[in-house]
Amino acid sequence: MRQNPARRTALLDAAIEVLARDGSRGLTLRAVDTQAAVPTGTASNYFTNRADLLAQVMRRTRERLTPDPAALADTMTAPPSRDLAVTLMREIVERMRRDRSSHLALLELRLEATRRPELHAELTRFLAADLAANIDFHVGAGLPGDRRAVVLLYLAMFGLIVEDLTVPGVLAPHRPDTLIEDLVTRLLPPTP
Template sequence: MRQNPERRAALVDAAIEVLAREGMRGLTFRAVDAEADVPKGTASNYFANRDDLLTQIGGRFYERMAASASVAEALEGPRDRARLAALMRDLVDRITEFRSGYLALLELRLEATRRPALRDVLTRTIRADVEANIGFHLESGLPGDTTSVVALILALNQLITERLTLPGVYPEDRIHELVDELVDRVLPAG
């Protein structure tokens, strides 16, 4: 297997785009090569098989989301409900901006119901992300506890899913308002 990290990342990014656009059936090494604009056979030199590629896609989504977050900026100013709501609005926007990544992740979740190895990898990856978010939240001094963080994760994941898959369900001009309302319900004033 080839080891050029930049090329591997470009191939995984291309695979994310193919998976989001074409679904699981359209995700082939040939389609990834075409999307990445590399010679035929390149993807098969970097990934042992389709399961290897699927596993890499799941990890890459979280890499890209972590790279787009600024912890220092997140903690500027007071650490109150308003700051938490602003952080949640930013999170919804950042994930929505990486639409193909989130849609690819949804495809992977569905495929994981049929592939135990993929399910194991995604479970570990997503559990680690949830635990990291809980840890960050508790250490940051933002209001709320572990249950609050989990409730927000669950609610915002569904809101993001609706926003990306059925955008007419909740009006786009109300998304931030809905996020604020979710924060208010999870962390009532007083």
């Protein structure tokens, strides 16, 4: 198995684009080679099989969607409040809009996991760990709301993101930025 990290990352980024554009059925090692503009067979030197590719794509999406630490540190200089929570939620949507492919690829992975038990187990662990980390971050930052409120906010934001990714016209008249503010106001208690 090849160990060139830059090539592996390029192949994973190509796989994310293929998955986002063509769906799970279009994701083949050959399609990844084509998207990455590398010789046929290159992806098969980096991934043992399609299941391995899917698992690595899942991890790569996390890398791509993780906020820039410096930008997050700058945002977190604001005092813990609903306003800061609104800013954080808006930043999530901005990251989604900048990297639609990673979010669409994750949606495709969710669908594929309904048909593949091994992927289902791994994706469940992956998403559960992300949710737990988000809850810990929120609570640890002193933002308003308890752990349950953060789960509700996660679910509401997931729905907003899916709509914005797939059928943005549905929420356009309701102004997603305003919806985010309403979600935070309704789900998180006022700052004392």
